[in-house]
Amino acid sequence: MKRRRQKPSALFILMHSWSPIARDSKSAAQPRSSLAPMRCYFNLVNGTEEIIDYDGIEVSGIEQARTQALKAIAELRQEDSDLAGEWKNWRLDVADSDGQVxxxxxxxxxLH
Incomplete structure (x- = not known):
C-alpha cells in the first residue's frame, strides 16, 4: 500500500508560487475549449510513497505544463543540491483533472 504524504513539498511550493495563469473557482470537471487553460497536477511518486498535489495549477497546455515542471525541478535542485541524491528514485507525474497522467x-x- 502506498503511503501518501500530506505536507507540501518544496517542488509544489515552487510550482504554486509562480502559477502563470490566475486560479479561479471553476470546476475541473467543466468542459474546456481548446484555447481554455487546463489544470494540471504535479504528483511526486517513488514506488512506495506519493506526494499528491491536490491544488494543481492552470496552464495553457501540455507544453507549458512540461516547461513549468522542468523549471520547478531545476529550482529545487539549485536551492538544495545536497538533496538531489534523495530525489533520484522519484518521478514527477503530471496529470490532468481526470487523473490521467x-x-x-x-x-x-x-536537466542541463
Whole structure:
C-alpha cells in the first residue's frame, strides 16, 4: 500500500508560487475549449510513497505544463543540491483533472 504524504513539498511550493495563469473557482470537471487553460497536477511518486498535489495549477497546455515542471525541478535542485541524491528514485507525474497522467519526468535525470 502506498503511503501518501500530506505536507507540501518544496517542488509544489515552487510550482504554486509562480502559477502563470490566475486560479479561479471553476470546476475541473467543466468542459474546456481548446484555447481554455487546463489544470494540471504535479504528483511526486517513488514506488512506495506519493506526494499528491491536490491544488494543481492552470496552464495553457501540455507544453507549458512540461516547461513549468522542468523549471520547478531545476529550482529545487539549485536551492538544495545536497538533496538531489534523495530525489533520484522519484518521478514527477503530471496529470490532468481526470487523473490521467499526461507525462512523467524522472528526478534522476540531468536537466542541463
Amino acid at each position: 499526461l507525462f512523467t519526468i524522472s528526478l534522476a535525470i540531468d
